[in-house]
Amino acid sequence: MAVVTLSRADRALQRAAEDAQRSRRSWAVSVWLGRLCLLVVLIGGWELAADQHLLDPTFTSKPSAIARAWWQLAASGSLWHHTQYTLTEFAVGFALGALLGVVAACLLTLSDLPYRVLEPYLLALYGIPKLALGPLIVLWFGVGLLPKIVLAAMMTFFLVYMNTVVGIRSTSGDMVNVMRVMGATRWDLYRRLVLPHALPYTLTALRLTIPIAIVGAILGEFLGATGGLGYLIYEQVTFLAVDKMMAAIATLAAIVLVFRLLLLPLERWVNRHDKAIGGNG
Amino acid sequence: MxxxxxxxxxxxxxxxxxxxxxxxxxxxxxxxxxxxxxxxxxxxxxxSGVLLDPYFFSRPSLIWDQVVLLVQSGRFADNVLLTVEEAFFGYLLGAATATVAAAVLGLLPRAYAIVEPFLLAVYSIPSVAIGPLLIVWLGIGINSKVVLAAYFVFFVVFMNGVSGVRSVPRGWIDVARVMGAGRGQLVTKIILRGAAPHLMTGLRTSVPQAVIGAIVGEFISSQRGIGFLISDASARYNTAGVFAAISILSLLVLVMAILLNGLSRLGARRTG
Amino acid sequence: MARVTANGRGDAAPRAAVVELVSVYKAFVAGGTRQAKLALEDVSLSVPRGEFWSIIGPSGCGKSTILNLIAGLSAPTDGTVLYDGRVVRGVNTDVGYVTQDDNLLPWRTLQANVELALELRGVPAAQRAERSRELIGRVGLSGFERHYPAELSGGMRKRASIIRTLIYETPVILMDEPFGPLDAQTRLVLQDDLLRLWERSRRTILFVTHDLVEAIALSDRVVVMSAAPGRIKRVYDVGIPRPRDVFHIHGAPGFSLVYDRLWADISDEIAVSRRRRAGDAVEAPEAVES
Known part of the structure; x- marks a missing residue:
């Protein structure tokens, strides 16, 4: 007896689904159109304004010139040469800072007294603008890779340390008690409760420190270097080569973006158990 | 008993x-x-002098002498004031533009969705990297430092502001609507008001950023300011001078943090 | 039907006590003050092996404090806490603890959560899986083994948290308002589950609740505590025959008699604590219970 008439309820459901899809689609279309328009207006407007000398091309350059400069730098191999410097400084400093940050957080939370003794000093060190230490670091470590690595590591260390401590300290006291009653040792507590709980906090810190670790490396390059994207940018000031500066800046932004995108799947995997809570995390 | x-x-x-x-x-x-x-x-x-090379590490007494020297010669006040000025105007510029941008884009979700990738791209530029560009554009005077400081401040305030606008519970808006609030009232009385705590966080945490922006600008190119004191002493291999200038800067940041803490504690009761 | 005894030691405990509190006092110093507050005053209890006891009383009367003392998570200020005849010193790993929040580890699947205690005790994986599967099945959670807590309902999480404690077969289980945050229907179903699980193994349970009906439906005895400082006001022998039907417990013989007497006691205490709270609301309204 399958009469092919939709009940009113079915029809309502269908209409709701269609409406939702339509509004989603129209939203997506308008957003993407808007983005496209904005891109065209920005790039085209810049280009035109520079051509018509509404903007002084010596100072603002223009998109086509920047693209050309980028291509020349890339073709001559100098872009890759400088990128290698910056990447090495960043990668080594970031890894070092992150590792030290996590280890320090674990050690200092093991027992209460050392933590409370050291806390004000760590906060004071945290309060010192680390970038301001740049010249001192250069004075100490010269103009090679080392001072940049140290700067990148310092920029990474504190945030990773702070966030990991917050993570460790936010472990539920109830759960600690439950596990102690179950017979858990201190090592059990760290391995099975405290560290897994703190991991998302650490990962958030890692994501946030990627750009600032690169900032540390670049400042180091400004203060004295023989290579690196920061050095490349700094060098152009005397030549007023805005196109090359912009090309190098764009490359830096791309590096930051790539690293953040690389961390995303890791974060998603660590937080995989949260999927029922909502996909926007 | x-x-x-x-x-x-x-x-x-x-x-x-x-x-x-x-x-x-x-x-x-x-x-x-x-x-x-x-x-x-x-x-x-x-x-220092036994295990540590005093040339690299100096020693507390020498650093203290340097601080005294700076204060007595009048270079202290001169340089500190300039950096504070740069940071202050940079903060005003950055915080004001970021607040307006956050309010506008927070209220217009479609516009926000459109500009989001552009913002992400700009956000990915390491803040220091645009320093030399600003020197080219604005010269080595105070302007380039003000703008760099503003750039350091902008994203912190903007991100917090947007998340504040988005955190306003749907229920508050519905309740106000049912009570007959107009669009203008909705924006001023509910949405911006509800976003205030988040925005305040951004406005507070970005203050040191303004100082750092000014300092970094001075590192890149300058003839005065605390950043100049640091890099100048470093260039002359005057380690005690570097430490002295860094101590002054740290003290400045600390004083600002204490002032801010007091202020925000006063404000906390009102912003909720 | 409902016998009333003056205190827990009452009518010459027929079976050996597994948990015993002898004239226990517990005082806390509230944070930031120099004032001590008494949470427990002269509490004596003697819980025989294999019985189901409930503790009820107004909030802040130190019910949870009693559980923490038995678990060895805190020490009495005066008096003695005995477990199996020995004085409790340090964490007591012979008891299982079910807290009010389910406290499941969000990054572990249901099965991994249930197996936690066995894992800590070094039980091989195959054996762990066998035992956890059996228990998971018994509370009707089969098929959800690989789900994370965030994907389970409140009632399901609560079941998981209970079998997580049952799995390592401690002689005594402490439950601190385990069904507190659940809705009324889910509560009933879980009470039924708990009774079935308990009737199979007959371990000793100390169950803190503020729900009268729940206490009567589940327990052999109900301990009524007075408002802060917590003292034992009376111990009721429920006497409703087992197996019980929690869904129709109101109709069980003797129910209304116990209920009325318990309610009379409790309502007195609630009135006292409310008066007192209104009195020193300005001073320190927070309960001293830890």
Whole structure:
């Protein structure tokens, strides 16, 4: 007896689904159109304004010139040469800072007294603008890779340390008690409760420190270097080569973006158990 | 009667125990902290010239001499004031533009969705990297530092502001609508008001960023300011001078943090 | 039907006590003050092996404090806490603890959560899986083994948290308002589950609740505590025959008699604590219970 008439309820459901899809689609279309328009207006407007000398091309350059400069730098191999410097400084400093940050957080939370003794000093060190230490670091470590690595590591260390401590300290006291009653040792507590709980906090810190670790490396390059994207940018000031500066800046932004995108799947995997809570995390 | 006496006894014991532990904690804590600081400074002072190369590490007494020298020669006030000025105007510029941008884009979700990738791209530019560009555009005077400081401040305030606008519960808006609030009232009385705590966080945490922006600008190119003091001393291999300038800067940041803490505690009751 | 005894030691405990509190006092110093507050005053209890006891009383009467003392998570200010005849010193790993929040580890699947205690005790994986599967099945959670807590309903999480404690077969289980945050229907179903699980193994349970009906439906005895400082006001022998039907417990013989007497006691205490709270609301309204 399958009469092919939709009940009113079915029809309502269908209409709701269609409406939702339509509004989603129209939203997506308008957003993407808007983005496209904005891109065209920005790039085209810049280009035109520079051509018509509404903007002084010596100072603002223009998109086509920047693209050309980028291509020349890339073709001559100098872009890759400088990128290698910056990447090495960043990668080594970031890894070092992150590792030290996590280890320090674990050690200092093991027992209460050392933590409370050291806390004000760590906060004071945290309060010192680390970038301001740049010249001192250069004075100490010269103009090679080392001072940049140290700067990148310092920029990474504190945030990773702070966030990991917050993570460790936010472990539920109830759960600690439950596990102690179950017979858990201190090592059990760290391995099975405290560290897994703190991991998302650490990962958030890692994501946030990627750009600032690169900032540390670049400042180091400004203060004295023989290579690196920061050095490349700094060098152009005397030549007023805005196109090359912009090309190098764009490359830096791309590096930051790539690293953040690389961390995303890791974060998603660590937080995989949260999927029922909502996909926007 | 006896039960009551026993109760008193138990309470006394708890207070005693608490007091004893509290006192012990207090002394171990503060004495250890103080001892650590003294040992550190003393070791630095004594070991400098023995284990530590004074050329690289200087020593506390020399650093103190440098600070005194800076203050007496009048260079202290001159340079500190310039950096504070750069940071102040940079903060105003960055915070104001970021607040307006966050309010507008927070209220217009479609517009926000459109500009989001552009913002992400700009956000990915390491803040320091645009320093030299600003020098080219605005010269080595105060303007380039103000704008760099503003750039350091902008994203912190903007991100917090947007998340503030988005955090306003749908229920508040519905309630206000049912009460007959117009669009303007909705924006001013509910949405911006509800976003205030988040925005305040951004406005507070970005203050040191303004100082850092100014300092970094001075590193890149300048003839005055705390950043100049640091890089100049460093270029002359005057380690004590570098430490002295960094100490002054740290003190400046600390004073600002304390002031801000007081202010935000005052404001916390009103912004919720 | 409902016998009333003056205190827990009452009518010459027929079976050996597994948990015993002898004239226990517990005082706390509230944070930031120099004032001590008495949470427990002269509490004596003697819980025989294999019985189901409930503790009820107004909030802040130190019910949870009693559980923490038995678990060895805190020490009495005066008096003695005995477990199996020995004085409890340090964490007591012979008891299982079910807290009010389910406290499941969000990054572990249901099965991994249930197996946690066995894992800590070094039980091989195959054996762990066998035992956890059996228990998971018994509370009707089969098929959800690989789900994370965030994907389970409140009632399911609660079941998981209970079998997580049952799995390592401690002689005594402490439950601190385990069904507190659940809705009324889910509560009933879980009470039924708990009774079935308990009737199979007959371990000793100390169950803190503020729900009268729940206490009567589940327990052999109900301990009524007075408002702060917590004292034992009376211990009721419920006496409703087992197996019980929690869904129709109101109709069980003797129910209304116990209920009325319990309610009379409790309502007195609630009135006292409310008066007192109104009195020193300005001073320190926070309960001293830890």
């Amino acid at each position: 006896e039960a009551l006496a026993h109760r008193e006894h138990v309470l006394e014991r708890a207070v005693d125990e608490h007091r004893r532990r509290g006192r012990r904690d207090f002394w171990t804590l503060y004495l250890s902290r103080l001892a650590l600081l003294l040992v550190f400074l003393l070791a630095w002072q004594v070991l």
